[in-house]
Amino acid sequence: MVAARAGVSTATVSLVANGKTRGRVSEDNISRVRNAIAELGYVVDGIGSSLAKGVSSIVILVAPDISNPFFAKVIAGVRESLGSEYQLLLSVTDAGEFPRADDVRKLMALRPAGLLVDAPDAGFLEELSVAGPLVLLDAPGLEAYAPSVNLDVAHGARELAAHLAASGHGRVAYVDSVTGTATFDVRRNAFLQEAAARGISVPPECIISTTIDVGAAAAAFAGAWPQWQRNGVTAVVCGTDTHAYGVLQEARVAGARIPEELAVAGFDDLPYSATSNPSLTSVHLPATPLGLKAGAQLRSLMEGRVLEQPQVTLESSLVVRGSTA
Amino acid sequence: MVAARAGVSTATVSLVANGKTRGRVSEDNISRVRNAIAELGYVVDGIGSSLAKGVSSIVILVAPDISNPFFAKVIAGVRESLGSEYQLLLSVTDAGEFPRADDVRKLMALRPAGLLVDAPDAGFLEELSVAGPLVLLDAPGLEAYAPSVNLDVAHGARELAAHLAASGHGRVAYVDSVTGTATFDVRRNAFLQEAAARGISVPPECIISTTIDVGAAAAAFAGAWPQWQRNGVTAVVCGTDTHAYGVLQEARVAGARIPEELAVAGFDDLPYSATSNPSLTSVHLPATPLGLKAGAQLRSLMEGRVLEQPQVTLESSLVVRGSTA
DNA sequence: CTGAAAGCGCTTACAG
DNA sequence: CTGAAAGCGCTTACAG
Numbered sequence: 001m002v003a004a005r006a007g008v009s010t011a012t013v014s015l016v017a018n019g020k021t022r023g024r025v026s027e028d029n030i031s032r033v034r035n036a037i038a039e040l041g042y043v044v045d046g047i048g049s050s051l052a053k054g055v056s057s058i059v060i061l062v063a064p065d066i067s068n069p070f071f072a073k074v075i076a077g078v079r080e081s082l083g084s085e086y087q088l089l090l091s092v093t094d095a096g097e098f099p100r101a102d103d104v105r106k107l108m109a110l111r112p113a114g115l116l117v118d119a120p121d122a123g124f125l126e127e128l129s130v131a132g133p134l135v136l137l138d139a140p141g142l143e144a145y146a147p148s149v150n151l152d153v154a155h156g157a158r159e160l161a162a163h164l165a166a167s168g169h170g171r172v173a174y175v176d177s178v179t180g181t182a183t184f185d186v187r188r189n190a191f192l193q194e195a196a197a198r199g200i201s202v203p204p205e206c207i208i209s210t211t212i213d214v215g216a217a218a219a220a221f222a223g224a225w226p227q228w229q230r231n232g233v234t235a236v237v238c239g240t241d242t243h244a245y246g247v248l249q250e251a252r253v254a255g256a257r258i259p260e261e262l263a264v265a266g267f268d269d270l271p272y273s274a275t276s277n278p279s280l281t282s283v284h285l286p287a288t289p290l291g292l293k294a295g296a297q298l299r300s301l302m303e304g305r306v307l308e309q310p311q312v313t314l315e316s317s318l319v320v321r322g323s324t325a
Numbered sequence: 326m327v328a329a330r331a332g333v334s335t336a337t338v339s340l341v342a343n344g345k346t347r348g349r350v351s352e353d354n355i356s357r358v359r360n361a362i363a364e365l366g367y368v369v370d371g372i373g374s375s376l377a378k379g380v381s382s383i384v385i386l387v388a389p390d391i392s393n394p395f396f397a398k399v400i401a402g403v404r405e406s407l408g409s410e411y412q413l414l415l416s417v418t419d420a421g422e423f424p425r426a427d428d429v430r431k432l433m434a435l436r437p438a439g440l441l442v443d444a445p446d447a448g449f450l451e452e453l454s455v456a457g458p459l460v461l462l463d464a465p466g467l468e469a470y471a472p473s474v475n476l477d478v479a480h481g482a483r484e485l486a487a488h489l490a491a492s493g494h495g496r497v498a499y500v501d502s503v504t505g506t507a508t509f510d511v512r513r514n515a516f517l518q519e520a521a522a523r524g525i526s527v528p529p530e531c532i533i534s535t536t537i538d539v540g541a542a543a544a545a546f547a548g549a550w551p552q553w554q555r556n557g558v559t560a561v562v563c564g565t566d567t568h569a570y571g572v573l574q575e576a577r578v579a580g581a582r583i584p585e586e587l588a589v590a591g592f593d594d595l596p597y598s599a600t601s602n603p604s605l606t607s608v609h610l611p612a613t614p615l616g617l618k619a620g621a622q623l624r625s626l627m628e629g630r631v632l633e634q635p636q637v638t639l640e641s642s643l644v645v646r647g648s649t650a
Numbered sequence: 651c652t653g654a655a656a657g658c659g660c661t662t663a664c665a666g
Numbered sequence: 667c668t669g670a671a672a673g674c675g676c677t678t679a680c681a682g
Contacts, residue, residue, distance in 0.1 A: 009669045014661055026667060046434035047375045048659025051674045056372065058414075058435075069394050075417060087432060089383075090415040092400060107412060109371035110383075214600055245600040252602065275539055275570040277577065277602035334653045339677055351651060373675025376658045 006036035013037075017044050055132070056111045059298065062091045062099055063118035064181065068212070068242075069270050070287050071118075074137065077291020078116060082299060086113060101127035114298045117146075119181045133301035137294045140182045147301070147310035149294040153183055153267065154190035156283030156316035160237065160265055161194035163281075163318060169235040169263060171201050173228050175217060175247060176209035177239040184239050187267055187283075191237060206233060210243065217246030225254055234262060235324070241266035241273050241282050248276065248323065263324040278322030286314050331361035338362075342369050380457070381436045384623065387416045387424055388443040389506065393537070393567075394595050395612050396443075399462065402616020403441060407624060411438060426452035439623045442471075444506045458626035462619045465507045472626070472635035474619045478508055478592065479515035481608030481641035485562065485590055486519035488606070488643055494560040494588060496526050498553050500542060500572060501534035502564040509564050512592055512608075516562060531558060535568065542571030550579055559587060560649070566591035566598050566607050573601065573648065588649040603647030611639045 003010045008029050015025050016033040025033075036042070050056035059082055063071060079088055091107055093099050101124060114133035117125070125136075125145045136148035143150075164172060172195060177184045188207075195202055208224055210216040217238065228236075236251075238244040244266030248258065256262040258278055266273065269284035293312055300307055328335045333354050340350050341358040350358075361367070375381035384407060388396060404413055416432055418424050426449060439458035442450070450461075450470045461473035468475075489497060497520060502509045513532075520527055533549055535541040542563065553561075563569040569591030573583065581587040583603055591598065594609035618637055625632055 010659090011661080011669060011671095012667090018661080020661095024667065029667085043430055043434050045436070045659050046431075047372060047381065047436050048674090049661075050372045051376050051659075051676085052661040054674070056435075068397075072393075079417060084428070084431075087414065087435065088417070089412065092404060092413070103409070105368055106409075109368045110381075110412065111370070111372050214596055242596075245597060248602070249600045271539055272570060272597045272601070275574045275601070276597070277573070335675090336653060336655095336677080337651090343677080345677095349651065354651085370675050373658090374677075376660085376675075377677040379658070 002033065002036045002040055002042045005040065006032040008033060017042075050111055054111065055113050057086050058089050058110055058112045059086045059114045059116065059302075060089045060091055060104075060107050060110070060112045061116040061118065062104060062107075062120070064093055064099075064179070068240075068268075069272075070268050070285065073287035074118065074291035074294075077288040077293075078295040079291075081292045081295030086299075086302075099124075104128060114302045116294055116298055119183060121180060121182065133298055135294050135298040135301065137290060138183055140186050142182070143311050147297055147307055149290055149297060149312045149314065151183070151285050151290060151316055152313050153283065153285065153316045154186055156267070156285075156318050157187050157190035158194040159318035160281075160283055161191050161198060161200065163320060163324065164235050164237075164263065164265070165195070165198035165200055167235075167263065167324060169200060171203075171206070171232045172235045172237060173206035173208075173224070173233045174202055175221065175236060175238045175243045176207060177212050177243065178209045179212070187239055203231070206231065209239075210246075212240055212242050214242055214246040214249065217243040218250040219246075221247045221250045222254070225250070225256070229256075236262065236264050238264070238266040241268045241270040241280060244280055244282070244323075245272075245276065248278075248280070259322065259324050265324050269319055273319075274321070276323075281321045281324040282319055283316050284319045285316050289314055327358065327361045327365055327367050330365065331357040333358060342367075375436055379436065380438050382411050383414050383435055383437045384411045384439045384441065384627075385414045385416055385429075385432050385435070385437045386441040386443065387429060387432075387445070389418055389424075389504070393565075393593075394597075395593050395610065398612035399443065399616035399619075402613040402618075403620040404616075406617045406620030411624075411627075424449075429453060439627045441619055441623055444508060446505055446507065458623055460619050460623040460626065462615060463508055465511050467507070468636050472622055472632055474615055474622060474637045474639065476508070476610050476615060476641055477638050478608065478610065478641045479511055481592070481610075481643050482512050482515035483519040484643035485606075485608055486516050486523055486525065488645060488649065489560050489562075489588065489590070490520070490523035490525055492560075492588065492649060494525060496528075496531070496557045497560045497562060498531035498533075498549070498558045499527055500546065500561060500563045500568045501532060502537050502568065503534045504537070512564055528556070531556065534564070535571075537565055537567050539567055539571040539574065542568040543575040544571075546572045546575045547579070550575070550581070554581075561587065561589050563589070563591040566593045566595040566605060569605055569607070569648075570597075570601065573603075573605070584647065584649050590649050594644055598644075599646070601648075606646045606649040607644055608641050609644045610641050614639055 003013045118137040134146045136146050139148050140150050210220040265281040267283040269282040273280040273282045328338045443462040459471045461471050464473050535545040572589050590606040592608040594607040598605035598607045
């Protein structure tokens with residue numbers, strides 16, 4: 001239709017629509033085609049285009065926990081660095097569950113231009129074996145599989161241990177996340193190691209784990225607190241702020257004054273952590289920069305460039321607030 | 326490849342892969358093809374299939390505020406009712422901003438099987454003019470454009486006014502959202518109307534609005550509170566819980582005791598509202614059911630069925646907590 | 651029940 | 667600089 005209107009072949013229209021006119025189309029025809037496109041409101045059909053080109057303009061972001069507010073910022077970052085020529089398709093699953101490689105293979109049938117995978121486990125990547133551009137987010141220890149953008153969450157974890165030691169805490173409990181995501185292992189291990197080095201004891205019976213859910217964490221804490229209290233626990237570190245909200249809630253119910261009798265801290269620095277009462281000490285993770293950088297890396301890959309720095313690590317740092325001060 | 330392996334034509338393979346074998350393919354060939362598919366790990370190419378069929382299996386969800394935790398639940402609901410044969414593509418924008426119809430037209434080039442639009446304004450729908458299956462979410466007053474699933478947020482708003490009146494509040498302030506989304510108008514109007522009916526005064530200078538952001542709301546409240554206090558305001562109603570978190574935070578800074586000197590309430594009943602200190606009185610909105618129902622309606626449409634009930638409204642209700650009790 | 655063939659809307663060598 | 671033609675991977679009447 002556009003070709004007919006402009007009086008040229010469809011090949012010429014395609015060239016103009018894709019901006020590949022350099023020395024291939026006359027000025028005259030370029031403007032005829034542009035006019036025809038504008039008048040008809042023509043938009044290149046993505047399906048036909050994808051089939052001919054072999055790839056679509058879709059970028060798929062695979063993530064296990066979209067309900068985490070942290071994630072919204074990651075998405076915003078990815079979108080910004082990807083620009084408007086790529087469409088971002090979110091492959092979401094139920095909170096904490098990871099998509100089966102089988103599901104993702106179905107998504108691959110859409111011929112995505114690139115793939116972004118947040119917080120995967122090795123088995124998933126093993127099974128997946130993507131051919132095209134792929135960037136991992138928050139996948140510590142999996143650098144061998146693909147270029148990745150990681151968070152140096154261990155740094156913040158160590159800061160937290162140092163902060164608690166400096167505040168005089170000698171016995172601390174840890175509320176972990178049950179998901180096997182690598183970041184939670186890093187958080188816990190880095191904290192425990194630094195805590196031990198600074199003379200803080202975290203006995204095995206003071207480490208519990210629950211799903212990432214305020215209610216679940218509250219219930220687990222309620223069950224464990226009486227014994228912890230008898231054992232002299234004066235601080236609880238939580239794998240995520242969400243867990244910490246549950247602990248804060250339940251601690252109030254149990255009548256433990258915060259931070260005088262019980263200090264509480266978490267990871268993620270969610271938006272509400274600055275607002276809760278008491279406000280929550282937390283390890284801040286740069287969510288937007290994470291998305292931004294991962295999007296930029298993927299874009300380089302998709303445009304055929306070679307990454308000058310395939311492995312990137314972003315800093316984390318402790319934000320001290322009322323719950324431990 | 327599959328056809329060659331099974332010793333049949335590609336047409337037969339297509340029939341089997343799409344499950345359209347009823348009386349068209351022999352049992353013998355069906356199993357040959359199935360085996361070949363399994364052995365080769367073949368997945369129907371979505372692009373080729375879409376081009377031939379005219380539509381893809383993509384469902385696009387357009388939404389203005391993905392950073393709202395409320396939204397994660399809506400998505401979970403949509404995913405569940407859509408099932409695995411459709412892929413959900415999220416068209417996200419920066420918080421509070423709505424995609425331009427132009428952007429969406431680009432998405433339409435992907436030939437989506439259906440479109441879900443959350444919290445649109447009339448102008449957007451006017452400009453859009455979709456041909457295919459379309460369902461609106463949370464679009465009060467726009468029922469004329471398409472089948473929609475709405476929240477009866479007015480009901481909860483009236484309950485809130487009644488609750489405040491019963492608690493003895495005579496002068497109340499309102500912190501609104503600046504986005505022109507219809508739901509915020511409904512919330513405010515329903516509250517103001519019921520408040521007036523119950524003898525609560527909400528003077529014009531006691532109505533302010535900010536973006537949906539804890540910090541912005543906090544700053545706006547900080548600026549307005551001194552005058553409000555002089556005017557005898559004893560309660561603040563916020564268009565969203567996010568606004569309310571900012572008010573809670575700033576009220577503490579200003580030394581106003583909650584709820585004794587100042588009652589605070591919001592809308593949305595976000596997960597953290599149950600956990601904040603004091604916990605936040607809020608109008609609960611059924612996010613998951615909203616997504617569930619919208620997905621189900623769209624699915625009916627995509628499968629060619631006629632909706633027996635094109636307009637659906639879900640209940641909202643007040644949850645009273647410590648911030649007003 | 652089966653397969654050859656046309657066609658979906660594009661892009662891209664290729665010949666001119 | 668331009669256009670005819672092949673081809674991307676499927677699906678679907680159609681003829682047998």
